[in-house]
Amino acid sequence: MRRFRQKANKRTKRKGTFDPEHPTNIKHTRLGVWDLYDEVAPELASVPGSSSLEKYMEMANNLPYVWRMLKDIVTIPSCLPLLVSYLILEFAVALVPAVSLWYSSQMLIIVQTAVDKRTVDTRLLSQVALGRFGCAVVTRLVxxxxFRIMTPLNTRIKLFYSQHVFRANVRLDVPTFDDGAVQRQLEETSPQNSRSSIAWDTVVLAARISSTFLRLFSEVTVLVTVLHEQRDGLLMAALCFAQSAAAWMSVRKTMHPGGVWAATTKNDDYIKMQGLKQLVTAPEHRKEIVAGGLWEYCVSLYHSCLEKLGDSAAMDFYDALHHFRTSDRLSISSFLHEPLKEAPHILFTLRAVQYPASIPVSITSLHLVMNTTQTFIYGLFSLLDETRSVADQLSRIRNIYEVGNIPNKIADGKEPYPENQQTLTMGMAIEFRNVSFKYPGSEGYALHNVSFKIERGQLCVIVGSNGSGKSTILKLIARLYDPCEGEILIDDRDIRTLKLADLRRATSVLFQDYTHFPLSIKDNIGLGDPDNANDEDMIMRAATLGGAKEFIDKLPEGFNTYLERPVRDYYSGLPEGTKTLFGRPVDYSSVRTFGNISSSGSIGLSGGQMQRIALSRTFMRSLASESKVGLLLFDEPSASLDPTAEHDLFERLRQLRGNKTMIFSSHRFGNLTRHADLILYMNDSVVVEEGTHDGLIKKNGEYARIWMLQAQAFLP
Known part of the structure; x- marks a missing residue:
């Protein structure tokens, strides 16, 4: 059943869709509270053997990528000699069982000599014993x-492809990265085993299949050579083979076949029961359960569900499937299994009756054949199972290389920007002409028919309620997305025609939904300008302007503090009184796996402090690239700041601004709007009013109304 669980999670590469409600292509099976839907009509269904043909065609299409993988591997320093050595040893191990089998077959000669001449060939017996012992020693040494070779080989291949996958991930733009299909494609570049890599798994799979085939072929050759002179030897081998094959087929029937399938449960009581389990085990719900006195009700409700479900309550999907497939049902393999199991013994009995003197040889022969056949059958069907996974493995190799070529949805422009670098010191002009935009997967407009113009060097403040479209404007200016309708102009040039790298180099931006990198505070700030990320003086100055230096200096590790460590600590069971370890808090609420506990490794900074670090990163870009940056974008930069910190921030921003164009979005109306050259008041995805503060107050429209509402909170 574990084997089925592993295979069930693999994705098919077939094109098209899977519809559980299809009237003809789907077989529905009821498994207790579960409903299983199997696809029974694959593509090319009218062609005999079409599913196999389709898989082989897919494998053939993937072979060029495998060849590319091999060429890449041999170019990795020191990998070629290691790879050749590994393959030689793999094939050497594959031949040892055949040699061991040959030594074992000599026992037939020893026994036959003992029967015929009443003497034991001690010399041959010693050779057999030494030969078997030598095979065991050679196998162990090889x-x-x-395995000593595999470790460095696997490590170097893993590191090589980790760079490839890292580059494939980091180059994607926002809409491409957020695409569900792209996310699945990226997920498939990760190996199932974190200690390995897809390329190394493919090498191991290919080597194992080849060595298994070599082992089986050599064993069969030795066995046929030994038994062809034995009376009924080949017949006995055939019967043992049939018996082992029937046993394997019986086991095979308990496994779910491959292909496309889906399972669900619509049983309300089972769903409710699982929800109750999660309710009482999740730490975030504990306060509600205790404060609300809910435990008795939860127990009663859980007991009610159990009574209604009966035995089905104990079965998850895989348990129900296993029970269904292992229930007593008549089949050809079940009929044949037991008779074939006795067939070799019946043949031995008949030979013993007919040729009593050959009983010792027959016993030895039977023992040899049965052991060899069982090993052979296990190896043969393991080989067949592995060859079924070849197509999936080759598809994963193809995917590794294809993710590096995923086209970004935001097309790069061809025109350099700016034509004269010095013009950036005077700021950048921004114009929206009838711009409309919808976020991917959304039906509603985030912006609808928006038009405005911000001249070079102006301070623009975009105000409005949450969800009015303020942040969207900044994201479109930064070309994280492209508008669905209309056009955006930068210095009277279509933004789509400008080189993305140039545009983003000329822009410094802080978004409302800012993030902190899983790096040190120093790196978080320094990455505001990668060219100067190691300039500590610049980082200190940026932190001071961002209002973060004072509290950073008080942290135990200062600027080297990690906001959240990307590597967790793992412990064995610790006394409950242990609150910290390695200077970090111990999290006893974590799920304990294999007796270990993990710490979160995060530090307790307030929302305002976290925002100041993000602001410092923006200041870093502005300071280190004063001649390169012509546009500063701030999305709710003071949302988590107290009034004093907000006032200090705006003063520093005005001093830093110089002649650059600066755009703020905010839902607060304060000193910032008084100094604005242009105010855009937004509501429900459109610009309702625009102008200066004084002009909008005189207009006595929506802006003036909201201004007065906020001002009244500070009036006696």
Missing amino acids: LFVK
């Missing part, structure tokens, strides 16, 4: 050396 395996030891092979």
Whole structure:
């Protein structure tokens, strides 16, 4: 059943869709509270063997990527000699069982000599014993050396492809990265085992299939050579083979076949029961349960669900499927299994009756054949199972290379910007002409028919309620997205025609939904300008302007503090009184796996302090690139700041601004709007009013009304 769980999570590469409600293509099976839907009509269904043909065609299409992988691997420093050594050792181990089998077959000669001449060939017996012992020693030594080679080989291949996957991830723009299909494609570049890599898994799979085939072929060759002179030897081998094959087929029937399938449960009681389990085990719900006195009600409700469900309550989907497939049902393999199991013994009995003198040889032969056949069958069907996974593995290799070519949805422009670098010191002009935009997957407009113009060097403040479209304007200016309708002009040039790298180099932006990188505070600030990320003086100055230096200096590790460590600490069971370890808090609420506890490694900074670090990163870009940046974008820069900190921030921003164009979005009306050259008041995705503060107050429209509402909060 574990085997099925692993295979069930693999995605098919077939095109098209899967519809559980399809009237002809779907087989529905009821498994207790579960409903299983299997696809029974694959593509090319009218062609005999079409599913296999489709898989082989897919494998053929993926072979060029495998060849590319091999060429890449041999170019990795020191990998070629390691790879050749690994393959030689793999094939050497594959031949040892055949050699061991040959030594074992000599026992037939020893026994036959003992029967015929009443004497034991001690010389041959010693050779057999030494040969078997030598095979065991050689196998152990070869395996030891092979595993010593595998570790550095796997490590170097893993590091090589980690760079490839890292680059494929980091180059994607926002709408491309947010695409669900792209996310699935990126997920498939990660190996199932974190200690390995897809490329290394493919090498191991190919080597294992080849060595298994070599082992089986050599064993069969030795066995046929030994038994063809034995009376009924080949017949006995055939019967043992049939018996083992029937046993394997019986086991095979308990496994779910491959293909496309889906399962769900619509049983309200089962769903409610699982919800109750999560309710009482999740730490975030504990306060509500205790404060509300809910425990008795939860127990009663859970007991009611159990009574209604009966035995089905104990079965998850995989348990129900396993029970269904292992229930007693008649089949050809179940009929044949037991008779075939006895067939070799019946043949041995008949030979013993007919040729009593050959009983010792027959016993030895039976023992040899049965052991060899069982090993052979296990190896053969393991080989068949592995070859079924070849197509999936080759598809994953293809995906590794294809993710590096995923086209970004935001097309790069061709024109350099600016034509004269010195013009950035005077700011950038921004114009929206009838711009409309919808976020991917959304039906409603985030912006609808918006038009305005911000001249070079102006301070523009966009105000309005949450969700009015303020942040969207800034994201479109930064070209995180492109508008659905209309056009955006930068210095009277269509923004789509400008090189993205140039545009973003000329822009410094802080978004409302800012993030902190899983790096040190120093790196978080320094990455505001990668060219100067190691300039500590610049980082200190940016932190001072962002209002963050004072509290950073008080942290135990100062600027080297990690906001959240990307690597967790793991402990064995610790006394409950242990609150910190390695200077970090111990999180006893974590799920304990294999007896270990993990710490969060995060520090307790307030929202305002976290925002100041993000502001410092923006200041870093402005300071380090004063001649490169012509546009400063701030999305709710004071949302988490107290009034004093907000006032200090705006003073520093006005001093820093110089002649650059600066755009703020805010839902607060204060000193910032008084100094604005242009105010855009937004509501429900459109610009309702625009002008200066004094002009909008005189207009006595929506801006003036909201201004008075906020001002009244500070009036006696």
